[in-house]
Amino acid sequence: MILRYRFFRVFSNHGRKLSHYTPAGYSQLISTAEVKKFCIQCLEKVGAQPKHAKALSDVLVAGDYRGHYSHGLNRLGKYSTCTNSLFVQEMYVQDIQKGVCSTDLEPIIVKETVSTALVDGKNVLGPVVGNFAMETAIKKADKTGIAFVAAFGKIRPYKISYNQVPIISLAVGTNPITLAAPGKVPEDHFVLDMATSAVALGKIEMSRRRGIEIPKGWGADTDGKTSVDPNLVVTKGGLMPLGGEEENKNMTPIKRNQFHLYYNFYCSKQGGYKGYGLGMLVEILCGIIADAAFGPNGQSFLVIDPKAFAPGFEQRLSEYVNIMRNLPPVDSQKPVVVPGDFEREHMTECDELGGIPYPPVLIESLNRLADQLKVDKMKIIKIL
Numbered sequence: 001m002i003l004r005y006r007f008f009r010v011f012s013n014h015g016r017k018l019s020h021y022t023p024a025g026y027s028q029l030i031s032t033a034e035v036k037k038f039c040i041q042c043l044e045k046v047g048a049q050p051k052h053a054k055a056l057s058d059v060l061v062a063g064d065y066r067g068h069y070s071h072g073l074n075r076l077g078k079y080s081t082c083t084n085s086l087f088v089q090e091m092y093v094q095d096i097q098k099g100v101c102s103t104d105l106e107p108i109i110v111k112e113t114v115s116t117a118l119v120d121g122k123n124v125l126g127p128v129v130g131n132f133a134m135e136t137a138i139k140k141a142d143k144t145g146i147a148f149v150a151a152f153g154k155i156r157p158y159k160i161s162y163n164q165v166p167i168i169s170l171a172v173g174t175n176p177i178t179l180a181a182p183g184k185v186p187e188d189h190f191v192l193d194m195a196t197s198a199v200a201l202g203k204i205e206m207s208r209r210r211g212i213e214i215p216k217g218w219g220a221d222t223d224g225k226t227s228v229d230p231n232l233v234v235t236k237g238g239l240m241p242l243g244g245e246e247e248n249k250n251m252t253p254i255k256r257n258q259f260h261l262y263y264n265f266y267c268s269k270q271g272g273y274k275g276y277g278l279g280m281l282v283e284i285l286c287g288i289i290a291d292a293a294f295g296p297n298g299q300s301f302l303v304i305d306p307k308a309f310a311p312g313f314e315q316r317l318s319e320y321v322n323i324m325r326n327l328p329p330v331d332s333q334k335p336v337v338v339p340g341d342f343e344r345e346h347m348t349e350c351d352e353l354g355g356i357p358y359p360p361v362l363i364e365s366l367n368r369l370a371d372q373l374k375v376d377k378m379k380i381i382k383i384l
Contacts, residue, residue, distance in 0.1 A: 025210070026069075026357040029381045035356060036061045038366070039076060041375040046096040047103045048125065055127040056092060064356050067346030068193075070202025073362060074209075077369050092125065093369065101125055107132040107151070115144040119151040129153075130171075130299065137303040138167060145308030150289050150300045168304040168313075172282045176200070181317055182306070188318040191340035196279040197239035204230045204239075209361050242275025355381050 039057035044050060064072030077093030095101045105122035107129045112118065117136050121129035133151045140147035171178045181190040198218050207214045208230035216226055219233030220240055227233055285300045306313035321338045329336050350356050363378070370377045 026359050027384045028358045028360055028363050029353055029355040029384055030358060030363075030378050031355040031381060032061055032065060032350070034378050035064065035073065038370070038375070038378045039073070042076060042093055042369065042373055043096065045373045045375055046093055048096055049103060052103070052125050052128050055131060056125050059127045061356075064358070065347055065350055066343035068202075068343075069358075069362075070200055070206050073358070073366060074202055074205060076366065093373070107153075109136065115140050115147045117147075117149045119149060121151050121153040123153050126299075130301075133299070133301050134169065134171070134303070137169075137301045141167060141303040141305045145305050147303045148300065149303075150285075152291060168306055170302040172285050172300050177278070177282060182314050183321060184314045184318040187344065188314075188321050189340055190317060190321060190338065191343065193339070194242075195239075196242050196275045196282060198242055198275070199239070201234070201239060204233055208234055209365070210359065241279060353384075357384055 036057045039060055040050070040053045043053035043056060048056070060072045060075060062072075063069070063075070075092060077091045096103060100123075102123045105124055107119055107121045107124060109117050110120045117133075117140065119129065119133045119136065121132075129151050133149045137147040137149040140149075168181045169179070176193065176195050178194075179190070179192045183189050204214055204219055212230075213228040214230045214233065216228055217240055219227055219230070219237055221227040221229075221232050221237045224238075226240060227237060233239070289300065324338050325336055325341075327336045363380070367377050
């Protein structure tokens with residue numbers, strides 16, 4: 001997931017105020033119940049177990065509900081001419097249809113200690129494996145104070161739920177890092193969900209759907225040079241690491257034993273080395289430790305019980321996040337926020353609207369999917 005800018009922004013859409021994650025043009029309002037029903041129908045139609053379909057639909061709807069449209073219905077299924085092996089495997093319906101994931105198996109523990117476990121996901125849908133691994137970690141942490149669970153043999157990443165409190169939980173996989181910690185009240189829960197790339201692939205996919213350029217520094221072409229063409233980045237290029245591309249034009253070659261004389265390593269152009277390093281750290285904690293395929297198929301979960309340490313964690317966290325919120329902003333119209341605030345703002349907006357607003361281009365794509373699978377199309381409450 002993208003590392004969000006920590007300021008509110010307001011867009012205009014036919015006179016309606018929208019939060020940062022509901023851009024102009026997201027005008028077709030659909031109830032969350034209708035979206036979830038549609039997801040389940042599509043998944044069951046291609047062979048998913050009902051409980052697996054529900055687990056995945058919960059995750060997809062939650063993505064849109066929280067404002068992360070790149071990781072909601074955008075991930076259900078679509079037609080694509082993409083030939084890049086890194087990006088072609090992004091849609092759940094197609095995964096089931098092609099037999100990429102299993103529909104009749106369940107994840108199992110293949111090795112464990114009192115505070116650790118290795119989970120074989122049996123290649124079932126990612127949220128099913130994620131729920132199993134996280135629940136295993138929570139049970140162990142409840143007894144030992146801390147637990148670490150690694151999983152392999154799964155499809156797609158799993159994200160920590162807002163409801164997984166009062167534990168501190170860390171999930172890493174595919175390159176994102178997600179950290180959740182409980183505050184005294186739900187409004188103060190800390191939920192950081194970020195990619196170690198400049199942005200998540202889904203953000204670029206959504207720009208591609210809408211036919212708009214992406215900001216410079218998000219993606220690269222086949223030569224590794226930054227590109228603003230989302231189609232080129234998705235089909236033939238790749239994601240830029242967190243930190244983007246850094247220019248060091250006046251550097252001279254570093255001689256042996258003289259590294260201490262330079263602030264940066266010698267390079268005329270270098271990628272965001274911090275994001276690159278964080279991405280490798282995640283791979284080590286996922287694919288390497290679990291003996292999973294390096295990249296999209298491994299994930300790890302760390303759970304810490306705050307009660308095993310100093311009392312009053314939730315109170316102190318609430319105090320801390322509110323100190324951050326009350327820092328003087330650069331722009332008085334854009335107050336400082338903390339990880340999780342954007343999502344809560346978007347959820348509140350959806351509750352007030354009575355549904356989730358979607359862009360027409362996405363709904364058109366899903367209507368074609370509905371025709372293909374012969375399921376009912378989603379009913380639009382109203383056009384905003």
